[in-house]
Amino acid sequence: MSESSKGNWFTEIFGEEGTSFGLEITEKLHAEQTQYQYLEVYNTRTxxxxxxxxxxxxxxxxxxxxxxEMMTHPALFTHPNPKTVAIIGGGDCGTLREVLKHAGVEKCTQIDIDERVTWASQQWFPELCESNTDPRAELLFDDGIAWVKNCTPGSMDLIIIDSTDPVGPAEGLFAVDFYRDCLRALKPEGLLVQQSESPLLHSNSIIKKIHEDMAAAGFHQCHTLPFPQPVYPTGWWSCTMASPQGSVTQFREQDAADKPFATQYYNLGIHKGALALPEFMKRDLGK
Structure with a gap:
């Protein structure tokens, strides 16, 4: 549950948790009802x-x-040699940009149902869209669930589910049947990454269910990596990585240390640290 406040602040209210997050705004740049959702863009003061x-x-x-960075680089350095990547959602194109920093990736297909999100990102977040014209990038505006279901079996090295919260159009992206379709689309050494909400709020609910559903779909191992995200509920977020066969906690450490591209957060130490779960998450997830 969320709402915009009056005056010069945008406030998102999390009613069930009894908390809120606000940013002082200086200008409303855009607002529209797309075919799928209400889209707004603001300038903020800070x-x-x-x-x-x-x-x-x-x-x-x-x-x-x-x-x-955390939705992409841990998985890309965990896979032995990722070449084919699919992003389900990700309409702002920031995840696509990070994936294509890896020179070994030969093709990255982004499937987002709402073309207007990408349009807005191109208009007001052009830095996120730097790789949209990369010849390795393919942008599709379609149903990601259907795309995965129809994907050639065993064709993908990595699938990243860069979705909104598990309500409305995104609800089907947090389901056993969808994870089973992802498993079928992945190569044996492939990886699945799912944005998995707040560890503090959802460790014993959404995140636990993601682990259970991924296991039920046939994934051999899964692990949740927490990371800071100030503008999301509690300021703490996570992604969950799953593998059909191999380990998701062992990765190419030397390659991560020697990465030939710039990042603002991700590095070898961050990756190692993100694999360490707090005690309450270990209890909730049975680790």
């Missing part, structure tokens, strides 16, 4: 530009690198 979907903060210029 966090740069802000994108909002259905009243929920999606990203800001200031801190989106935390999410985009």
């Amino acid at each position: 966090f740069g530009k802000l994108m909002v979907l259905d009243g929920c903060v999606m990203l800001t210029s200031r801190d989106n690198f935390l999410y985009h």
Whole structure:
């Protein structure tokens, strides 16, 4: 549950948790009802530009690198040699940009149902769209669930589910049947990454169910990596990585240390640290 406040602040209210998050805004840049959701873009005083979907903060210029880097680089350095990548969702294109920093990736297909999100990102977050014209990038505006179901079996090295919260159109992206379709689309050494909400709020609910559903779908191992995300509920977020066969906690450490591209958050130490779960998460997830 969220809402915009009056005056010069945008406030997202998390009613069930009894908390809220606000940013001082200086200008409303855009607002429209797309075919799928209500899209807004603001200028803020301290966090740069802000994108909002259905009243929920999606990203800001200031801190989106935390999410985009952690949704991509841990998995790309865990896979032995990722070449084919699919992003389900990710319409702001920041995840696509991070994936294509890896020279070994030969093709990255992004499937987002709402073309207007990508249009808005191109207009107001052009830095996130730097790789949209990369010849390795393919942008599709379609149903990601259907795309995965129809994907050639055993064709993908990595599938990243860069979705909104598990309600409305995104609810089907948090389901056993969808994970089973992802498993079928992946190569044996492939990886699945799912954005998995707040560890503090959802460790014993959404995150636990993701682990259970991935196991039920046939994934051999899964692990949740927490990371900071100031503009999301509690300021603490996570992604969950799953593998059909191999380990998701062992990765190419030397390659991560020697990465030939710039990041703002991710590095070897961050990757190692993100694999360490707090005690309450270990208890909740049975680790």
